Amino acid sequence: xxxxxxxxxxxxxxxxxxxxxxxxxxxxxxxxxxxxxxxxxxxxxxxxxxxxxxxxxxxxxxxxxxxxxxxxxxxxxxxxxx
Amino acid sequence: xxxxxxxxxxxxxxxxxxxxxxxxxxxxxxxxxxxxxxxxxxxxxxxxxxxxxxxxxxxxxxxxxxxxxxxxxxxxxxxxxxxxxxxxxxxxxxxxxxxxxxxxxxxxxxxxxxxxxxxxxxxxxxxxxxxxxxxxxxxxxxxxxxxxxxxxxxxxxxxxxxxxxxxxxxxxxxxxxxxxxxxxxxxxxxxxxxxxxxxxxxxxxxxxxxxxxxxxxxxxxxxxxxxxxxxxxxxxxxxxxxxxxxxxxxxxxxxxxxxxxxx
Numbered sequence: 001x002x003x004x005x006x007x008x009x010x011x012x013x014x015x016x017x018x019x020x021x022x023x024x025x026x027x028x029x030x031x032x033x034x035x036x037x038x039x040x041x042x043x044x045x046x047x048x049x050x051x052x053x054x055x056x057x058x059x060x061x062x063x064x065x066x067x068x069x070x071x072x073x074x075x076x077x078x079x080x081x082x
Numbered sequence: 083x084x085x086x087x088x089x090x091x092x093x094x095x096x097x098x099x100x101x102x103x104x105x106x107x108x109x110x111x112x113x114x115x116x117x118x119x120x121x122x123x124x125x126x127x128x129x130x131x132x133x134x135x136x137x138x139x140x141x142x143x144x145x146x147x148x149x150x151x152x153x154x155x156x157x158x159x160x161x162x163x164x165x166x167x168x169x170x171x172x173x174x175x176x177x178x179x180x181x182x183x184x185x186x187x188x189x190x191x192x193x194x195x196x197x198x199x200x201x202x203x204x205x206x207x208x209x210x211x212x213x214x215x216x217x218x219x220x221x222x223x224x225x226x227x228x229x230x231x232x233x234x235x236x237x238x239x240x241x242x243x244x245x246x247x248x249x250x251x252x253x254x255x256x257x258x259x260x261x262x263x264x265x266x267x268x269x270x271x272x273x274x275x276x277x278x279x280x281x282x283x284x285x286x287x288x289x290x291x292x293x294x295x296x297x298x299x300x301x302x303x304x305x306x307x308x309x310x311x312x313x314x315x316x317x318x319x320x321x322x323x324x325x326x327x328x329x330x331x332x333x334x335x336x337x338x339x340x341x342x343x344x345x
Binding site: 009010011012014015017018019021022025026061062 | 227228231232235236238239261263264265266267268271275276277
């Protein structure tokens with residue numbers, strides 16, 4: 001979860017809050033389920049990569065044709081032996 | 083065949099009725115015969131916003147229950163001879179409405195008019211369904227705040243599940259001063275977050291309250307006001323013109339006074 005700083009502009013805070021709210025609404029996920037989804041994705045990916053857990057971004061974007069689930073997970077390195 | 087467009091929103095109080103009345107009036111001014119239908123059964127408002135409350139004789143429930151013909155229930159606008167109101171009933175509940183009968187009424191109106199605009203009730207309960215079912219196109223009214231955008235997203239999902247895929251946003255009460263100070267969501271991010279294009283961005287305009295209090299439609303009474311200008315563009319975009327969205331800088335204090343003097 002992002003902690004919004006007081007000096008962030010209100011419009012930016014609104015945008016970030018909405019994005020999170022809409023992912024949960026669109027997926028029909030509770031905040032708890034959403035967190036566990038995130039954890040499980042991380043768990044699977046960590047088997048193969050060293051990842052930057054703090055900067056993971058999850059988004060569910062709706063375009064005219066379809067909804068796209070998107071997870072941006074910065075990879076530090078590929079784990080050896082895989 | 084006419085086009086049927088539902089004007090809806092997730093959250094109440096964002097301006098559905100104002101948008102319905104003004105877009106309807108502008109389409110009529112463009113020469114299109116238009117019916118605006120109040121689907122908010124039990125809480126009718128469109129008659130008041132248009133200043134037609136004293137002329138209402140019959141309403142949509144009278145038509146549904148065969149107490150009168152559709153033509154008898156239509157109320158002609160005070161100023162525009164090709165604009166008509168089909169009022170809601172004030173004494174019924176939304177549950178009393180037979181959706182199939184509403185669809186029949188709309189189909190019959192489509193045969194005689196260029197546009198049928200449905201002013202939907204707030205929320206996503208029964209009344210919402212009966213106002214969405216007859217429509218093939220939807221305008222979703224949204225104000226630039228978190229709760230309105232969130233509720234709009236729910237409505238988009240439900241409308242799409244009903245088979246309406248021609249959906250546009252009307253972003254209402256847009257305050258460029260606040261947007262410029264980064265205090266309000268800008269319209270580009272609302273479009274981006276919802277994944278739906280906007281057909282118009284209506285500036286916050288105090289003339290709306292004044293004209294509504296007088297029982298006049300803004301585009302009739304103060305056609306030069308900033309919101310009226312955008313309603314005019316929305317009607318032209320509905321008609322198929324390609325006019326890019328451009329937000330006008332609000333006029334200064336003296337500009338406002340001068341403009342009022344011209345009315």
